Amino acid sequence: MDFNFKEEQLQLADALKRWIARDYTFEARRAIVGSPAGVSEAAWATLAELGLTALPLPEAQGGFDGDAVDMFVVMQELGRGLVVEPYFATMFGAEFLRRGRAHEALLERVAAGDLKLACALGERQSRHDLRDIAMRATPDGAGWRLNGEKKVVLHGAQAGLLIVSARTAGAQRDEDGITLFAVPADAAGVVMRDVRMLDGQRAADVLLRDVTVGADAVIGTVDEGWTILEAAADHGAGLLCAEALGAMDALFGATLDYLKTRQQFGVPIGKFQALQHRMADMYVHLEQARSMALLAAVRLAAEQKAAGHQAEDACTGIVAERRRAVAAAKYRVGQAARFVGQQAIQLHGGMGVTDELPASHYFKRLSTIELTLGDCDHHLARFIAQPGFYDDEEAA
Structure with a gap:
């Protein structure tokens, strides 16, 4: 399989890398993280000017029809720069709207950089199971009334629109009976508690008390939101894998530089064979x-392309490949x-855990990514549960 990036993708990555090196330095990021807002509107405007907010969106809504491989390139550079703006949260939310195919005006605002999104999916009891939904949505005239609480909503307080999963039928953990809603963040009854997380990103606990929305707030089909939810979650997991690779790349390079400069017994510690083995x-x-994340991006891109040209039942094999690749x-x-x-923290010694050195910030971000949209144990179990994993299933 050819994993070489296109010239346009490399140019976009280079433009993003140069902006980070010039205007989004480590010290500039620390200042943004420590600010009351926790994000920079100037940085967000630059991301929009570079076309990143429009990259994965349909051309009809002002986007560039970018696929998961295009986004892989972008997220990798954002990971290297430890960018804390709500780009991931917004692009994750945009995937719900894109698959719902009924909110073109909102997608146009996202593409222009005028609207930030956040995905309110997880709940106190659900952990990594996005099917476990206690929030209820009940019919209210021509619209819906939502009640419940969502936990750790990435950049919830910085968003103008929330993508909310709620149960409209079935038992608490059923796939059937889930409905997705586009809820304005300033709607009456929406209460948020904004906090700064371990990695410097912002998150909010979101309480919805008798929040009313119209029928047009539904994303997709009532009671059948699981298909979109699962596909969008896989898309988000693919983005996080790319971001993690960028962060690991930068952390590996910083550790290598440190081993070349830090001296013990009159020589750089990088000359010690035991440390070379660890590197x-x-x-x-x-x-x-990197190989697994690239494969997942290719599978996601293939599934996105097929979803736009084939009937749903014709995409069964491609969807199965997407699930396996993303979980792996x-x-x-x-x-x-x-x-x-x-390893990087240990090789840096005591300096590795200080706030003044980038190493600790990369490690915190990587730790948070591992827990977002399913940790290792969750996705290992998910991979094993896919049809065909066991020999007897294949034989049958």
Whole structure:
């Protein structure tokens, strides 16, 4: 399989890399993270000017019809720069609207950079199971009334629109009976508690008390939101894998530089064979994770393309490949992130955990990514549960 990027993708990555090096330095990022807002409107405007907010959106809504491989390139650079703006949250939310195919005006605002999104999916009891939904949506005249609470909504307080999953039928953990809603963040009854997370990103606990929305707020079909929810979650996991690779790349490079400059007994510690072996192990983990993340991006791009040209029942095999590839990638990237991060901190010594050094910030971000949209254990179990994993299933 050809994993070489196109010239246009490399140019976009280079433009983003140059902006980060010039205007989004480590010290500039620390200042943004420490600010009351926790994000920079100037940085967000630059991302929009570079066309990143429009990249994955349909051309009809002002986008560039970019696929998962295009987004892989972008997310990798954002990971290297530890960018804290709500780009991932917004592009994750945009995938719901794109698949719902009924909110063109909202997608146009997202493409222009005028609207930020957040996905309110997880709940206190659900952990990584996005089917476990206690929030209820009940009919209210021509619209709906939502009641419940969502936990750790990435950039919820910075968003203008929330993508909310609610139960409209069935038992709490059923796939059937889930409905997705586009809820204005300033709607009456929406209460948020904004906090700064371990990695510097912002998140909010969101309480919805008798929040009313119209029938046009439904994304997709009533009671049948699981298909969109699962596909969008896989898309989001693919984006996170790419971001983690960028962070691991940068952390590996910083650790290598540190071993070349830090001296003990009159020589750089990088000359000690034991430390060289540890760096070699880190490199192996990094490259294996890169291969799996790229494969997931290719599978996601193929599924996106097929969904736009084929009937749903004709995409069954492609969807199955997407599930397997994303689960495997999230598991392998999560393993690599943990190993590379821990080794980098140890090789930096006491300096590795200080706020003044980028190493600790990369490790915190990698740790958070591993827990977002399913940790290693969750995706390993998901991969094993896919049809055909066991020999007897294949034989049957």
